[in-house]
Amino acid sequence: MESKRPHVCIVAYKDLRHNTRVLRQARILSLRGNAVSVIALGMPPQVELERCGVANAITITGAMWHRDWLLAVGSRLWKVAPTRMHEFLELSLLGWRASRLAVRGKLRLQCFAQAVLRANCADTPFDVVQAHDEHALIAACLLAEKSGARLIYDAVEMTHEPEYWRHEPVAVRVIRSAEMAIERRILRDLDGAVTVNDSLADHFERTIGGMRPLVLRNCREFEPEAHDRKIRVDLGLSDADRLLVFINSIWPGEGAEVLLHALAQLPGRVHLAFLGPEGKTGYISDLMKLAEHLQVQSRVHMLPVCAPTEMIGYMSGADLGVIPRQAHHQNMVYSLPNRIFELIMARLPIAAASLPEIARLVSEYDIGQVFDETNSAAMAETIESMLETETLSHFKKSVQSAAAELCWEREGAHYAKYIESMADGVQNSAKR
The missing domain is CATH 3.40.50.2000 (Glycogen Phosphorylase B;)
Structure with missing residues (x-):
């Protein structure tokens, strides 16, 4: 029946x-x-x-x-x-x-x-x-x-x-x-x-x-690979530049400050784009003040919020997604946030905090590397190694397979x- x-x-x-x-x-x-x-x-x-x-x-x-x-x-x-x-x-x-x-x-x-x-x-x-x-x-x-x-x-x-x-x-x-x-x-x-x-x-x-x-x-629902360069055009970046993306709401506790300190230790061709709404009034201004203090303000970009239906294609023009989430409480420690699946569907390798569920997924599908989210030097070292041509190519192949399997x-x-x-x-x- x-x-x-x-x-x-x-x-x-x-x-x-x-x-x-x-x-x-x-x-x-x-x-x-x-x-x-x-x-x-x-x-x-x-x-x-x-x-x-x-x-x-x-x-x-x-x-x-x-x-x-x-x-x-x-x-x-x-x-x-x-x-x-x-x-x-x-x-x-x-x-x-x-x-x-x-x-x-x-x-x-x-x-x-x-x-x-x-x-x-x-x-x-x-x-x-x-x-x-x-x-x-x-x-x-x-x-x-x-x-x-x-x-x-x-x-x-x-x-x-x-x-x-x-x-x-x-x-x-x-x-x-x-x-x-x-x-x-x-x-x-x-x-x-x-x-x-x-x-x-x-x-x-x-x-x-x-x-x-x-x-x-x-x-996320499956989307074909986009190959969209619009984000690079909007930021005035060449193919030789390397672009990291931090997506979703920009809140305290998500590791943005540590990521800015890591950016200051990376080569000048590496840029960082924040793509999401401000979670706390004045927080983006505070981040830009920190970027100025670290002398990386020219490499930090605050982009307008994308419609959910446009997000995947738009950020596909980046090189790497970064999830520096901090382990401030249990819900953060055991989180597996939307953004990891959005980055996968955008076919972006992921550098992420070593939180158990995030680390498990990154390791299981071989789509990136994890770092100590409290240590900006360790974060910078991981990101720089992932941006090497052969390493990046390897992870891009892996994330292609992951996108086909990890779909809604x-x-x-x-x-x-x-x-x-x-x-x-x-x-x-x-x-x-």
Whole structure:
């Protein structure tokens, strides 16, 4: 008997204009004949939703207003208040927030959850509801219960990482603690789970009752090799120049400073292009000041953000991708970021931090080398050796093979079958 094609709803407490994983999941499911709905805080253009086969896209607006107001006002007061006022301000903000919660009767993510339920006003029956990341768990759980659907958790990173909240105001920590208590109860009663690499699968197998999540890496959809020189033309570089690219959001903690110090130790023909949005206001300016101090500002280029559909072809004109990510907390240590698969699809060899999942992939497919991400001299030495003609040619051949294997068409097929098996009752959890 042919398996039932489920109606899947993916719930994300994110703006999907900047998230390609959910859209790739929607596309692979729709290509196999499944109906897909997506509920999120923001959506990409309609043409992209249609390409991904999203039958119903619902944008939740206003769910974050109270939290954003609290953080914005609180941070400004904190900067200008005398030290003796800090405790008073924290208690005042906590009291304001508590009173608002008492009136509304809900926490921040519960507000989002109720908005999700209201948005599904037609009472669309879903077979599977998937929570994208921990912040969507409460909403997805309520929607799954309402629909009698299976609940799946897409764990893109370790849940409840304390480092993220340690320096937040008291009010935010209290609210988040209450939300996490609810999320932990939900995690104990999941029907299935998906995550991005083996290290996280091991972690969740230990923490969510022995269930091992399906590993679904963030591979990109296959693209033919581009041979695009536009990035070199834009930067005024010749074929004799060597171009390194640092892609995705430009945040503190991603090793940009160490990379600039490494660039200062490399030959003058080596240039570095940053290709991504600024993650923290003023951070790019700080990096350029450091570049000027190191006297490499003429070799550092901050490029405009590319559309996701143009990124692969545009950066294919570079010579090498660099991932200098720092091991500041567990989610960084065990990460396998989107950028590694984007660099592979652009056919760029990779010089990367020696973090376990990144190092494992680079070694397994022989697509580059790893370095001590805290040591600029070691980073420079690795990059310079990889830029040697014979070495670079070797890694380019390897990355060609890797691009054919590490593509979403292959990776996503396992995910689609897993989701379909939920509706078929193949997994061991009963319908909610």
